[in-house]
Amino acid sequence: MLTVYGDNRSGNCLKVKWLLDLMRLDYQWIETDVTSGATRSEAFLALNPAGQTPTVVLEDGRPLAQSNALLLYFGEGSRFVPAGPYDRARMMEWLFWEQYSHEPYIAVVRFQRAIAGRSADQIEPRLMERGHAALARMEQALEGRDWLVGEAPTLADLSLVAYTRVAPEGDFDLTRYPNIVAWVARTEAAFGIS
């Protein structure tokens, strides 16, 4: 059986869980609190020297990490990966963009507010600005479109919905982004996220 070391407050971990659930893959979830130092133990660092969740241990004992790499590993061959090389590449483009231009702002602010308990005035304004820039880009991309890539849900939607749906916990007001609000509901329904 698969073992998933994950923190169930983390979008990066939940996106992997949602895909495994949808694909009906058996796994053991080991709740791993990133604020407790659990990812800094010698045993954990032996599995993932980057000390990050999610970290998955495959049936044969080999470890694998990075949320979007895990989505690609488990999602390969599913209907959530476009067959055409261009749409596939656009999906990849969103996956890399998510980790570079979205997660470091939306997820980080949400962590600081909702998990670390900081108040609004303790948040770097630059993080809010860049988070809103990321949301504005998504809002524009979703204009007249149901999904980020092509005509069906892909791993790009799954990956990006993970922190976008909880952005309000970081005080990002999603009512400013009606295309995103509709897409979040659509994506949650498509992937069975509740």
Add this chain to the structure above:
Amino acid sequence: MLTVYGDNRSGNCLKVKWLLDLMRLDYQWIETDVTSGATRSEAFLALNPAGQTPTVVLEDGRPLAQSNALLLYFGEGSRFVPAGPYDRARMMEWLFWEQYSHEPYIAVVRFQRAIAGRSADQIEPRLMERGHAALARMEQALEGRDWLVGEAPTLADLSLVAYTRVAPEGDFDLTRYPNIVAWVARTEAAFGIS
């Protein structure tokens, strides 16, 4: 013919150029200075709303961005993408790690020092710390190994060498990392980087 909008001081752009050269693909390079506002023009944002280089326009006029997504698009089917799903996933793991845990420190400090002209005392200490943490992780991963994944060079090596080779321009002393120094030379030779 392909069109590549790239800044030739940017590792993210050069990694794509190196792969296109190695695969003998014809392209037109349009030098795009990221400090000049060129990536903020209406025409550029129509190609890539994220306003980032590299941005490639394919033969049929469709745009594609994100350096590592471009490596995967052009490198698919080459000897630089492992055939086995596990090694392929490990390569993906490094590609996502590069954009999340390496580029935002190594490339950013190098940009601030070598391109924006800041002095050492104008660099956030946290950026140096995290950059060294990234290098330490690579040093450990390369212990007793020639390549980051498996027994041959992959897109993971190509992607990571782009900013690692110029890390000294950001005052990251690579002599502290002998495995990295040897791997940089090996990777430059494997991909014909001069």
